[in-house]
Amino acid sequence: xxxxxxxxxxxxxxxxxxxxxxxxxxxxxxxxxxxxxxxxxxxxxxxxxxxxxxxxxxxxxxxxxxxxxxxxxxxxxxxxxxxxxxxxxxxxxxxxxxxxxxxxxxxxxxxxxxxxxxxxxxxxxxxxxxxxxxxxxxxxxxxxxxxxxxxxxxxxxxxxxxxxxxxxxxxxxxxxxxxxxxxxxxxxxxxxxxxxxxxxxxxxxxxxxxxxxxxxxxxxxxxxxxxxxxxxxxxxxxxxxxxxxxxxxxxxxxxxxxxxxxxxxxxxxxxxxxxxxxxxxxxxxxxxxxxxx
Amino acid sequence: xxxxxxxxxxxxxxxxxxxxxxxxxxxxxxxxxxxxxxxxxxxxxxxxxxxxxxxxxxxxxxxxxxxxxxxxxxxxxxxxxxxxxxxxxxxxxxxxxxxxxxxxxxxxxxxxxxxxxxxxxxxxxxxxxxxxxxxxxxxxxxxxxxxxxxxxxxxxxxxxxxxxxxxxxxxxxxxxxxxxxxxxxxxxxxxxxxxxxxxxxxxx
Numbered sequence: 135x136x137x138x139x140x141x142x143x144x145x146x147x148x149x150x151x152x153x154x155x156x157x158x159x160x161x162x163x164x165x166x167x168x169x170x171x172x173x174x175x176x177x178x179x180x181x182x183x184x185x186x187x188x189x190x191x192x193x194x195x196x197x198x199x200x201x202x203x204x205x206x207x208x209x210x211x212x213x214x215x216x217x218x219x220x221x222x223x224x225x226x227x228x229x230x231x232x233x234x235x236x237x238x239x240x241x242x243x244x245x246x247x248x249x250x251x252x253x254x255x256x257x258x259x260x261x262x263x264x265x266x267x268x269x270x271x272x273x274x275x276x277x278x279x280x281x282x283x284x285x286x287x288x289x290x291x292x293x294x295x296x297x298x299x300x301x302x303x304x305x306x307x308x309x310x311x312x313x314x315x316x317x318x319x320x321x322x323x324x325x326x327x328x329x330x331x332x333x334x335x336x337x338x339x340x341x342x343x344x345x346x347x348x349x350x351x352x353x354x355x356x357x358x359x360x361x362x363x364x365x366x367x368x369x370x371x372x373x374x375x376x377x378x379x380x381x382x383x384x385x386x387x388x389x390x391x392x393x394x395x396x397x398x399x400x401x402x403x404x405x406x407x408x409x410x411x412x413x414x415x416x417x418x419x420x421x422x423x424x425x426x427x
Numbered sequence: 428x429x430x431x432x433x434x435x436x437x438x439x440x441x442x443x444x445x446x447x448x449x450x451x452x453x454x455x456x457x458x459x460x461x462x463x464x465x466x467x468x469x470x471x472x473x474x475x476x477x478x479x480x481x482x483x484x485x486x487x488x489x490x491x492x493x494x495x496x497x498x499x500x501x502x503x504x505x506x507x508x509x510x511x512x513x514x515x516x517x518x519x520x521x522x523x524x525x526x527x528x529x530x531x532x533x534x535x536x537x538x539x540x541x542x543x544x545x546x547x548x549x550x551x552x553x554x555x556x557x558x559x560x561x562x563x564x565x566x567x568x569x570x571x572x573x574x575x576x577x578x579x580x581x582x583x584x585x586x587x588x589x590x591x592x593x594x595x596x597x598x599x600x601x602x603x604x605x606x607x608x609x610x611x612x613x614x615x616x617x618x619x620x621x622x623x624x625x626x627x628x629x630x631x
Contacts, residue, residue, distance in 0.1 A: 138432070139439045143534035143591035146552060150532035243532055243552070253555035254532040255576035255606075278576050278606040280554055 145291065146256065150245050152293030154252040156228040157245055159195030160204075160218070160285055163187035169246035169286030170194070170218065171295065173320060175227050177220040180320060181285035183209045184302040186216045194220045195250050208323030212331075213311050214300040216285075217323045228287070231294035233271050233312045238262060242275055243289045244299050244308065248282020254289075255280055257308070265395040266385055268314035273297060275308045322399055332397030333426035334373075335366020340389045341378055347411070355388045356380045356411060371408065371421030380416065381409040397423060440536075440550070443593040447538050448546045450521040451586060453488040454478050454497070454511070462539040462586030463487065463511065464595065465520050466620070470495075470513040473616055474585030475600050476502055479509045487513050490546070501623035505567070507600050508611060508619045521587055524594030526612035529556040529573055537577055537599050537608065539586030551577030556612065572609045573597045579608030 156172040160181045170181030179194065186192065192204045202222045209216040236242075240259045245252060257277035264271050275288065279301040288296040288310040297310040311319075322329050341358035348354050356378040362368050373379075379387050382396040383406040401423045408419045450465040454474055461478030465471070472487060479485055479499055487497045501510040536550040554560075554574035575588065579599065588597040588610040597610030 138435045139443060139534060139591035142436065146532040146534060147530035150530070154531075245531075249555065249559045251555055251557060251559065252531045253560075253574070254552060255554055256532070256552040278554075278604075280574070280576075280607065 146241075146243065146254075149289055149291055149293035150243055150252055150254045153228060153243075153245055153287055153289040153295055154247070155197050155226040156295070157197065157247050157252065157287055159247045159250055160185060161193040161195070162189075166282050167195070167248045168282050168284050169248055171287050171298070172225045172227055173217070175225050176223050177204075177225065178207070178320075178324075179204065179218040179220055180298055180316065181216050181218060182298065182300045182302065183211050183214045183216045184300070185285050186218075192218060194218070194222075195247065196222065197226070197247075199250070208327045208329075210319050210323065210329040212329065213315060213319050214302050215298065215311060215316065215319045215323075217320055228295040229293065230313050231290045231292075231296045233264065233314050235294075236262065236273060236290070236296055236312070241291050242273075242277065242296060244275070244277040244279060244283055244286060245289050246280065246283035246286030246299075253280060253283070255283070260307075265391070267395060267398055268318040269395045269398050270391070271297075271312035271315040273310040273312055274304075275310060277308050279308050318398075330399030330402055331426045332399065332401050333367060333424040334393070334397060334421070335363035335368040335424070336373060336379075337361035338379065338390055338393060343378070343411070347416075351380065351416070353380065353386055353388060357387055357390060357393055367421055367424040372419050373408070373410070373421065374412070376412070378411040379408060380411055382406060383408075399425075443589070443591070444536065444538065444548050446593050447521065447536070447587060447589050449490050449519040451490055451538050451546055453540060453545065454585060455486040455488060455494075456482040457484060460488075460540050460543060460582065461584050462582065462599070464585070464587045464598065465518045466510075468516060468518045468520055470515040470518060471620075471624075472497070472511040472513065473598060473620070474509050474511060475598065476504050476507045476509045478585045479511065480504075485511065487511065489515075489518070501620070503619060503623070506611065506615065506619055508598070508616060510620060510624060521589070522592070522594045523613060523617075524590045524592070524596040526556070526573065526596045526614045529553050529596060529612070531555050534591045535575060535577065535588055535596065537575065537579060537583055537586060537588045537610075539583035539599055541580035541582040543582060549578045549583075551575060554607070571612050571615060573612055575608045575610060576606065577608060578606060583608065
């Protein structure tokens with residue numbers, strides 16, 4: 135009974151130590167070093183985009199205390215992720231925590247290695263924000279992002295890596311990019327060197343739907359098209375200012391974030407059905423999604 | 428899921444805190460109260476140098492409310508440590524832990540009098556320990572600290588930081604942000620007492 139606290143304390147420190155076998159120090163900016171972690175045993179690493187200020191002479195401090203050089207593979211400012219390739223092999227790949235294993239209220243540790251030694255802070259999962267596809271899986275926590283923790287890992291009570299911590303995406307809150315989005319972005323960066331995102335060519339704002347229609351189609355709002363760029367996929371597909379977009383390729387669009395997440399790289403070059411409200415009538419257009427440059 | 432687990436956890440926390448609070452004192456220095464920790468039953472109390480700096484008429488208030496005049500018997504400004512002596516015997520001392528074995532992520536609690544709230548407890552985990560911590564590493568090279576992920580406030584100074592078993596691992600000393608505090612590792616405190624007081628009052 136009296137050792138429950140000791141058990142908890144040991145479990146937390148064990149979780150830090152286990153995940154720490156994959157957590158590295160990343161020196162790629164003038165100020166203090168940051169953190170990152172191993173993606174593949176043959177030298178791929180992930181870190182935060184905003185801590186990679188210089189692309190030359192990136193140095194990695196490995197968990198065993200040794201140093202190695204790394205090159206930038208690609209970066210995505212939207213999710214604050216960067217992929218590095220280090221000149222080393224035989225690295226320890228973390229055990230990943232899948233998104234559905236993470237619940238609001240769970241204990242989680244932010245773990246970094248900015249000084250070369252492991253450092254950790256403790257908090258709980260405050261909120262989860264999950265898009266219908268893998269483009270936007272974030273966890274918000276109340277962990278303290280100690281200096282140099284960006285690019286480090288959010289670690290579960292069992293020592294699994296929940297995602298990559300960043301202090302740059304949202305002021306005053308600690309955000310973690312969870313494993314589905316990590317995989318999605320890393321795979322795209324490895325394949326294309328950049329993040330491919332679909333392009334429609336519209337400016338939008340959320341708009342509440344008329345009550346009768348909302349009840350009929352089971353959705354409260356859509357996005358109102360405020361502008362259409364000339365020569366854009368939207369213009370070519372016949373979208374007009376004043377149209378309200380309700381769905382893209384069967385995916386419900388209730389706000390701007392839904393629209394962004396519906397335009398993932400996978401749909402580039404494809405002709406998709408776009409459901410709109412025009413003059414009180416629901417219509418469907420076929421639009422070929424472009425690529426954002 | 429298992430409500431008993433959280434209940435046990437809470438009960439254990441409270442039991443541990445109660446033991447620690449018994450050896451916690453207030454140090455009344457004329458402008459407010461700092462905290463101190465009873466090190467030896469014959470009245471040896473450890474606190475921060477900045478809690479007693481330049482003050483006369485120091486008093487120590489024990490957890491039971493007894494108020495005793497105190498004398499500074501050792502003082503080190505750079506280390507921010509001081510030892511006080513009060514006329515007493517059989518005082519409840521704090522159990523000592525091993526600050527050389529501190530692990531990042533381990534559970535810790537700090538006890539003190541934040542904003543004058545007597546014996547208040549805050550808990551969190553060890554961020555890291557040693558001489559290479561980002562915020563303090565440059566201030567005094569080579570000096571060792573324990574960085575703590577917990578809510579530290581004025582009035583915690585001089586109070587104990589304990590591990591999950593209630594053993595002293597450090598003395599609260601400094602706040603660098605609302606959620607980050609620094610403690611002086613207990614092995615540094617031991618060395619300070621040994622150097623300044625010899626071993627006669629060190630039956631630890």
